[in-house]
Amino acid sequence: MLSLPAIELGILIGIFLIAGALVVLRSDLTRYHIPVIVLALFALTSGMLVPAAAYTIQTDAEQIDYQVESQVEGCGTVDDERVSDFSELSSDAQEVFLSTLQSNGEYTTTASPDQFRISSDSTVENYILYESDCYSLVGYSGGGLGTGLFVLLLLFFGIPLTIVLAVLAVYSYRFDNFRIPATAVSGISVAVGLATFVNSSLAISIGFLILGPVWIKLDRFNPLESKDTWKE
Numbered sequence: 001m002l003s004l005p006a007i008e009l010g011i012l013i014g015i016f017l018i019a020g021a022l023v024v025l026r027s028d029l030t031r032y033h034i035p036v037i038v039l040a041l042f043a044l045t046s047g048m049l050v051p052a053a054a055y056t057i058q059t060d061a062e063q064i065d066y067q068v069e070s071q072v073e074g075c076g077t078v079d080d081e082r083v084s085d086f087s088e089l090s091s092d093a094q095e096v097f098l099s100t101l102q103s104n105g106e107y108t109t110t111a112s113p114d115q116f117r118i119s120s121d122s123t124v125e126n127y128i129l130y131e132s133d134c135y136s137l138v139g140y141s142g143g144g145l146g147t148g149l150f151v152l153l154l155l156f157f158g159i160p161l162t163i164v165l166a167v168l169a170v171y172s173y174r175f176d177n178f179r180i181p182a183t184a185v186s187g188i189s190v191a192v193g194l195a196t197f198v199n200s201s202l203a204i205s206i207g208f209l210i211l212g213p214v215w216i217k218l219d220r221f222n223p224l225e226s227k228d229t230w231k232e
Contacts, residue, residue, distance in 0.1 A: 005195040012192045015041045032223045035181035036172045042188060043165035050158035054151050061147040064118060065140045066100040066107045075127050075134035086130040089115055097128055097137060112139070176224035183218060187211045 019037040023029045029037075075083045086094065093113035100107035117124045118139040125136040165184070172181045191207025 003196075005192075005200070008192050009196045011045060012189060015045065030223075032178055033173075035178065035185045036169060036224075038185045039165060039172065039181040040169035042185070043162055043169055046158065046162040046165060050154065050162060054154050054158075057147065057151055057154070061142060062110045063108050063142070064110065064112055065142075066096060066109070067138045067140070068097065068100040068105045068107075069136050071127070071134040071136055073134075075129060078127050078134075082125075083127040083129060083134075084115060086128055089113070089128070097130070097135075100137065101130075101135070112141075176222070178222045178224045179215070179218045183211055183214045186214045 015038055016034070018041060019034045022037055023031060023034055086097065089097065090113055092111055093115045096107070096109065096111050096113055096116070099109070112118055116126050116137065116139050118141050120141055125138055128135045128137055168180055168184060171177065187207045187210045190210045191203045194203035194206055
């Protein structure tokens with residue numbers, strides 16, 4: 001299975017290929033428009049991926065992994081208040097228990113019956129008497145406060161970033177600015193490319209460091225402002 005950095009690198013390459021194809025197909029565009037188009041495609045991609053990622057994370061957090069094991073020693077050693085007879089369970093709880101039992105002891109669903117105690121570390125056991133046998137059921141949920149905060153942070157930073165990228169792309173195209181998109185695209189491309197080989201934090205840091213030298217290097221270099229710019 002491809003890792004997330006590898007997928008991001010594939011998206012980056014795809015964006016550059018699309019930008020190159022647009023330059024070839026449109027006579028009013030030159031190779032110097034590629035950073036502008038790439039920046040616009042970054043904004044479009046971000047606008048789609050940020051809410052999709054937030055939705056996926058939230059959906060995954062709502063999933064509960066159930067496991068059922070037979071207790072050979074029975075439920076005699078367990079406090080009575082922790083043991084429930086199958087007939088006393090609600091229909092939802094019965095369905096979860098039977099589905100888990102019939103699925104080789106493992107079952108994932110979003111159902112969370114009130115009669116079952118759900119844990120985030122798979123240590124809280126629910127004991128059930130079923131057909132004279134004792135079973136322990138554990139419900140593990142990967143969600144929680146941490147997941148909710150992560151989704152909020154993703155939206156808090158992702159949405160403004162998308163807006164900034166879109167504004168910069170529109171401004172660059174409208175006023176024939178090459179320096180801004182070239183600098184932004186260089187930093188993002190380096191960060192995404194390095195993320196495939198090093199950790200994301202280091203890749204992002206290097207991407208930010210690239211911005212300064214590129215911005216300085218492109219001082220007074222703005223081929224889009226030239227009316228004599230030709231297509232190559």
